[in-house]
Amino acid sequence: MVTVRMEELTKYFKKGKNIVKAVDHITYKISDGIAFGILGPSGHGKTTLLRLIAGLEVPTDGYIYFDDEPMSAPGKIVVEPERRNVAMVFQNWALYPPNMTVYDNIAFPLKMAKMSKHEIDKRVREIAEELELTRVLNHYPKEISGGQMQRTALARALVKNPRILLLDEPFSNLDAALRDSARALVRRIQKERKLTTMIVSHDPADIFSIADAAGVIINGKFAQIGNPADIYNTPATTLIATLSGDINLLSAKVVEDTALIANLKIPLNKGLISDNEAIIGLRPDEMKLLTEPQDIRGFIDIGRVRVKVSSYTLGVFRIVVSPISDDNINIIVVSDEPIEPGREVHLLIKPDKIKIFNKEEKLIYPELKNIVTA
Amino acid sequence: MVITIVRHDSWRLQIKHGAASAPILLPPTQFSTEAYYFDWVGFGTLIGLEFPMIRQLLITVPVALASVILGSMGAYFFYMQMERRPWVSNVGFSIISLATFLPAQTLTVPLIELTSSLGIYQTYWGGLAFAYFIFYLPMSALLMSIFLPVVPNYLIESARLDGARDWSIFWHVIFPLILPGFLSTLIFVFLMVWQDFFTPLIIATRPSLYMLPVAARQYVGGYAILYNRSFAAGVITSLVPLIVFAFLGRYFIRGLAALGGGAKGV
Numbered sequence A: 001m002v003t004v005r006m007e008e009l010t011k012y013f014k015k016g017k018n019i020v021k022a023v024d025h026i027t028y029k030i031s032d033g034i035a036f037g038i039l040g041p042s043g044h045g046k047t048t049l050l051r052l053i054a055g056l057e058v059p060t061d062g063y064i065y066f067d068d069e070p071m072s073a074p075g076k077i078v079v080e081p082e083r084r085n086v087a088m089v090f091q092n093w094a095l096y097p098p099n100m101t102v103y104d105n106i107a108f109p110l111k112m113a114k115m116s117k118h119e120i121d122k123r124v125r126e127i128a129e130e131l132e133l134t135r136v137l138n139h140y141p142k143e144i145s146g147g148q149m150q151r152t153a154l155a156r157a158l159v160k161n162p163r164i165l166l167l168d169e170p171f172s173n174l175d176a177a178l179r180d181s182a183r184a185l186v187r188r189i190q191k192e193r194k195l196t197t198m199i200v201s202h203d204p205a206d207i208f209s210i211a212d213a214a215g216v217i218i219n220g221k222f223a224q225i226g227n228p229a230d231i232y233n234t235p236a237t238t239l240i241a242t243l244s245g246d247i248n249l250l251s252a253k254v255v256e257d258t259a260l261i262a263n264l265k266i267p268l269n270k271g272l273i274s275d276n277e278a279i280i281g282l283r284p285d286e287m288k289l290l291t292e293p294q295d296i297r298g299f300i301d302i303g304r305v306r307v308k309v310s311s312y313t314l315g316v317f318r319i320v321v322s323p324i325s326d327d328n329i330n331i332i333v334v335s336d337e338p339i340e341p342g343r344e345v346h347l348l349i350k351p352d353k354i355k356i357f358n359k360e361e362k363l364i365y366p367e368l369k370n371i372v373t374a
Numbered sequence B: 001m002v003i004t005i006v007r008h009d010s011w012r013l014q015i016k017h018g019a020a021s022a023p024i025l026l027p028p029t030q031f032s033t034e035a036y037y038f039d040w041v042g043f044g045t046l047i048g049l050e051f052p053m054i055r056q057l058l059i060t061v062p063v064a065l066a067s068v069i070l071g072s073m074g075a076y077f078f079y080m081q082m083e084r085r086p087w088v089s090n091v092g093f094s095i096i097s098l099a100t101f102l103p104a105q106t107l108t109v110p111l112i113e114l115t116s117s118l119g120i121y122q123t124y125w126g127g128l129a130f131a132y133f134i135f136y137l138p139m140s141a142l143l144m145s146i147f148l149p150v151v152p153n154y155l156i157e158s159a160r161l162d163g164a165r166d167w168s169i170f171w172h173v174i175f176p177l178i179l180p181g182f183l184s185t186l187i188f189v190f191l192m193v194w195q196d197f198f199t200p201l202i203i204a205t206r207p208s209l210y211m212l213p214v215a216a217r218q219y220v221g222g223y224a225i226l227y228n229r230s231f232a233a234g235v236i237t238s239l240v241p242l243i244v245f246a247f248l249g250r251y252f253i254r255g256l257a258a259l260g261g262g263a264k265g266v
Ligand SMILES: Nc1ncnc2c1ncn2[C@@H]1O[C@H](COP(=O)(O)OP(=O)(O)O)[C@@H](O)[C@H]1O
Pocket: A013, A014, A015, A020, A021, A022, A040, A041, A042, A043, A044, A045, A046, A047, A048, A049
């Protein structure tokens, strides 16, 4: 519904004698109708950024505009939060207890907008239908399941047709089994309504499932911005690589355009690395384990590894292996089937998916496709 | 706790030795309601307790209710200022504490001066209610400010984002959550106003304006103490607090318990 523009947006907190730079000179524009994802470790300013947009925090410096209308200025809230028509789904959902039912919760923003009872009823029932809450409309929040609470919070956010939807780790309090359907729901609603959305999470799955564009926030700054797939495939640093998904980061010696990790040999493009050290990044789902050597298109065999342990999570086997000549190096590989521990197998990788970082943990290969601001 | 709350200034006044008194330790020889009747209707220049009792009820309930409602709102206002304008909040709470803890006696002269200049000295709804507010509004605000932090900040923020202004936030979100504390404070302030001897003593000294504790004071005796009449006056003045506590005592306790258990007290 609206374009969000941040200019040199900054928020410092005083903590005793220290100054915490929660949000540090962020300049970015989120286009109308886009779902923007913000990924970052805990305590690095994600919530603060959302609260600034909502008007719950006064910026230390910088500006926020919705389209061309100024919302916040240095040290000043220009438009109060209650007039911004921003919806925010809090991490704990912030349902109004203990006297309001699910219906009352969803109706609250409309009541505040002084809408007629008839119109309120119509809108509440519509959104309840869409989010499958009709059956629990007369229940109190403490009487419904976590999934229903989360959908109630979402319904309350959407019912007022907000200009912007802010989601702060909206799925982290849900059971893992419910998360995928919750993500699918949010994505569908966001796309259908073309609702400008900011979703914050430390879980890359939330971002990849919903966001059209994403930024990685580290120490209050965007360390990388781009489309989620680009961040996943070309993370600018090892930290971003870790934040954007599981990855094996292995220290390698580089000799004659080959990266050596114990007995594993990874051929590199000629002259790619001048240094004799590098960090190789391999995502668990971009490798394969084979009991017999075999040519598979797109993969190369980099050597033999020994299986340490197999475990099963979320429908896939995760197998921990070590190079046969060095038991201290652990590599996690995703596999369709378990392999018994102790067995020696071949490790295959996709050479085009390999990520190479220099000693300073910056990406050397593949080439960055993203705007990097830090 | 029950004892401290119900204890009365007027009780204390009963125990006083006069020049000529009936022996206090004489066991009752017969059952009699004579003393109650005597106190209730009065005799000669002694004002009966009937009208002071009605007067007391008529003013205590609305004064306590209004003090606690306005006090809660005041507490909420200063609480909300805590982040944005801490000095407003600090100054506010300092004044409130000062007003609560200042001994009432030090305010005798200023209070009489003030009510006189406002033309409400020796008036019931004007002067007396006003004086009660001066003492019990800050006390209510102070007590309610203890209960306010049970309301999680994110609920207030969520309500603001939903377009609620302070008035709606207070009544829709805050009030239901602080209701146990509100009832506690209401009961406490009610009892405080009921047993307040000093305020009516300086503001409403005309016999036609006697409040219950002041009227009861008559029966403590000038030249002689008739213990049965003194104690009858004591029983009559403490009747309402006893009933209040017997029926509403659990709400009082519940409010205090809510402090420990977060907002789950309801
Ligand atoms: N109200 C506050 N007062 C002081 N420090 C704060 C406040 N809010 C957040 N911070 C600090 O700002 C930093 C960023 O916090 P936050 O935005 O909550 O991080 P995230 O959501 O990424 O976990 C943290 O160091 C946090 O301690």
